[in-house]
Amino acid sequence: YCQLSRLAIAAGKRYFGSATDNPELSDSPYVAQLGNTADFNQITEGNSMKWDATEPSRGTFTFANGDVVANLARSKGQLLRGHNCVWHSQLPGWVTAGNFNNATLLSIVQNHCNTLVSHYRGQMCQLYFTSLEPMITNSPSDVTVHVTTDSWDVVNEPFNDDGTFRQSVFFQTTGTAYIATALRAAHDADPNTKLYINDFNIEGTGAKSTGMANLVRSLKDQGVPIDGIGVQAHLIVGAVPSTLRQNLQNFANLGVEVAITELDIRMTLPATQALLAQQQRDYQTVIAACKAVSACVGVTVWDYTDKYSWVPGTFSGQGAACPWDANLAKKPAYQGIVNGW
């Protein structure tokens, strides 16, 4: 019973989940654990719904890889988080600063978000319903339940670390207008999915978190649909911000839900017993912060195993960031998550 998504649900959360990516899905032991719904009742596709994957040339949409992940999640009754509609990174070459004027780029953003979110609309709704079923005992099979669907990271990483807006192609051309355009387009496509703005280095209080709070407050004041703030939480062993819980509560006080969307806690390699023990405590701290804030709806790890973590390829000399090791064995971090819930 002490498994990760069961404990999350017992703590009143919607889910505990993992990111995954298409190249990993030929690894059957990996897929078997990914589909263990006692640990993971939610999946985020790590790359296959990004702009370069879904609209490689203007107006031509390809959903094949995203559909593979969505179908896998559906087959297991897991929730799906869409990731993402608008981001400065992993853009196709045709989305380049200077190529489009303000009005044209806004219409491109509108069309991209609307088409993407529309494609996955029915699926997310069905997924949530199915994921609840095993949790409900004696549920009559003919009952119709209207439940919350799951979520989209509509806007990803709009801020610099000092809380100013990132000079993405979107910001350079439209200012902040692209953010409301993206959110409205996603809302039009699926009024039931939760619409998030997601970023990193907004785990603790500080300038970047203040920037995020100001943005969300101003969007709400303007009546722009916004449901949640995604806190990525790509963290470092021994350096979990002490203000994490307070910061999640500050976000929640804006009237939105919050989620830990991309959790991993990296260390300088090689992993030692002492580092793995500290990592266990750090995972526990993060989970306990989400547990303590009622508006924190769930936690997703950015893949569950060191075998497929993005960390070593991005942060030189660092790794071992996930709760399972590269042989798919549970690390002390797993127990940290259990203890945190």
Ligand code: XIL
């Ligand atoms: C990462 C993927 O995991 C990698 O496979 C890819 O090469 C780069 O992107 N923040 C995000 C994610 O929002 O989309 C990123 O995912 C990790 C950082």
